[in-house]
Amino acid sequence: MARHNLSTVVSFEITRTLTKRRFWIATLIVPVIIGIVVALIVAANTSTDNSVTSQKDQKFSFSYSDASGVVDPAIVKSLGGTEASSGADAIAAVKSGDLDAYFAYPADPAKQATKVYGVDKGIFDNGKYSSVATRILTASAEAKVGDSKLSSLVQGTGPVEATTYDSSGNLSGGIGSVIPPLLFLALFYVVILLLGNQMLTSTLEEKENRVTEMILTTLNPTTLIIGKVISLFVVGIVQMLVFALPIVIGFLFFRNSLNLPAFDLSNLQIDPFQMVIGALLLIGGFILFTGTLVAVGAIMPTAKDAGQIFGVMIALMFVPFYAVTLIVSDPHSFIVQIFTWFPYSAPVTALLRNGFSSLSPAEAIGVVVEQFVLGLIVLQVAVRLFRYGSIEYTRKVSLTSILPRRQAAVGK
Template sequence: MKKIWLVFRHEYTRRVKTRGFIFAVLSMPLLVILSMGMAVASVSLQTSKLPAGYVDQSGVLANAQIEPESGFTIGRVDLLPYTQIETGQEALAGEQIQALFVIPPDYLQNGEVIIYANDPPGENATARMRDFLESSLVAGETSLVKNRIREGSNFTVRSLDGSRQAGMRDWFVVLFPFLTGLVFIVVINISGGYLLQSIVDEKENRTMEVIITSISPEQLMVGKILGNLCVGLTQLLIWLIFAAIGLAGMQAIYHFSPTPAISAGQIGILAGIIIPGFILIAALMTLVGVSVTDMREAQQVSLMFTLPMVAPYWFAGAVLQHPENILTAILSIFPLTAVVTMPLRLSIASVPLWQVLLAAVLMWGSAIGAMVLAARAFRVGMLQYTRRIPFKKLFKDDSHE
């Protein structure tokens, strides 16, 4: 166990201190900062600091009080009342206000509002006036009714047998496993690339011949896989933290409703599939790294394992529209595609328990089987640095000879 720990620590610390890893980790916060900056700039371009005026000919705003806006929180705009349209137009011509809102006498019948402006008014002014009108119309209602009118209704479509349901506000529940799968593919390719490079380099420069004099091939393999696995998980964790910060920032800027909570069961199933998925791909990468003779060949062969992980995105429409058909079921059970498909199915439909359990068993079984094959390949090919290892040789009892 101590030797595995030494290999693990060496692999982990060596990778996290490289410029490539630091750049890859910092790419997410830089992307978050850039996205938030673009969002702020976009909002700023649509706002004006000038106040807006209004003329109420309908009497709707006679006794109303201006409440804090519930829309954009950047560029608060004051609303100035005018008794005559001509007075407001003079203020607009003198650039004292950015727009003049006129509420006609028949506003309650048709909801029409006339806007006088030299240039299109800022979104902050329009949103401010909209909130003012809405708060005035429900001024006599309770806070519960006010909030319900402002937030609207959440329509949930549910199938007759109860196997599928989707709500208008469930977008994040569907988007979460979708994005998690993408992040998984990116991270596993990065950490798998590290693992491939490490094995091929040590095999080519014959460092492995020295290492195995003090450690068994199995211990070396486990230490390398766990080390690079934790490198990928570290990167994933840091990215998720910055993504959460970015989401909170965007929510503060656009002031949209909080995202729906992800259930503990969904997170548990996601972890139960992603963790063996990491182990499976890492073991397969190890198998490839030991079996081939150079890095270019290793990268070509490894595509056989990484391309199937992208397949669920090719059939995303079918998965979302028909989560119960045979194609979706196969994609959610097959180990290399289950990481993306199963969490996505669970977010929109009720998946039979036997399929969830079968997917988990196959994932863990494949991960363990890949580890066994990788260990055998490690033992067979660790000293054959100039020879390619035939795959069938891994299943022979005399493979160590």
């Protein structure tokens, strides 16, 4: 009898689980996302390798000076370069934008750094200057391998020191200009990962405790949802400050004891437009993700059911991260454009592109508007779902079951 009961329970549970649509959605979404990630990694690596290879063949205006006597003028001429009459004049031409690059080859390029000065084209594209400078040395040295100091140049291992200038002729920030706007991306991940589950269960707690009816007798659903969103944002700020405080204290007062690497904050360059866009993308993305998770919590009867959707939301956040090399090296590719405009991958992708200065002002404003508009729409949907789903304790609320009620309410 007990064995019969066991088989009945097992059969019932398996059948009930396998016939649920959300089980298959949650199950199949994992291999689909893995497939997308693998495809993105392959595409990103291929694109990056092609971009790095093509940098050696890119044509741009440049001049050079050679204190080593190694550089072959014929090779330079074939690449469109000329010999500089004066190093100072060549650098001035680069700063003004009249010349793309200037290469200063030292007396011993195998041991001394070749100095490269160029117009700032972005962190990734700036690599073309060093690539071409090294290519010239390598090609020139191949004919003179009998000289011992040129053996490393044939292998392309001579040191190169690159300096770039922005459109105003000022020294570009390099990695120092990338770090400040990327802090907003780190904050976005921290806030969503720390508060995501709380966003999801913020409306489920009252439902599971059967106190929703009492709350709604004294509060408007809109007031309740907006209040929860604001409180979550404040809690997120408090958590970020608490986590950041010991790091700041350790860096400022105990850096030597903790053997922390020195970091010169003066190298950081802050672009006001990038920082404003980063802040707006952070807030807009927070509103959209919070509204979505609150809406999911209003639909689902239990936290266990809602947890499956939470996993999908987190996966959407991390998919662009696997394509980071593609986003940096080829920001205008079709895949990157999809990630930039798809609402739930837009915050991460746009924040990455904003940090690496590949997000145009028009794209930045467009994505910000998209995040805020969709976020507010989702919040309104969450309010309506909570209004009708707050007293549904046993099953998931269907959107189709809400629409007729909305029409009836409008008719009255």
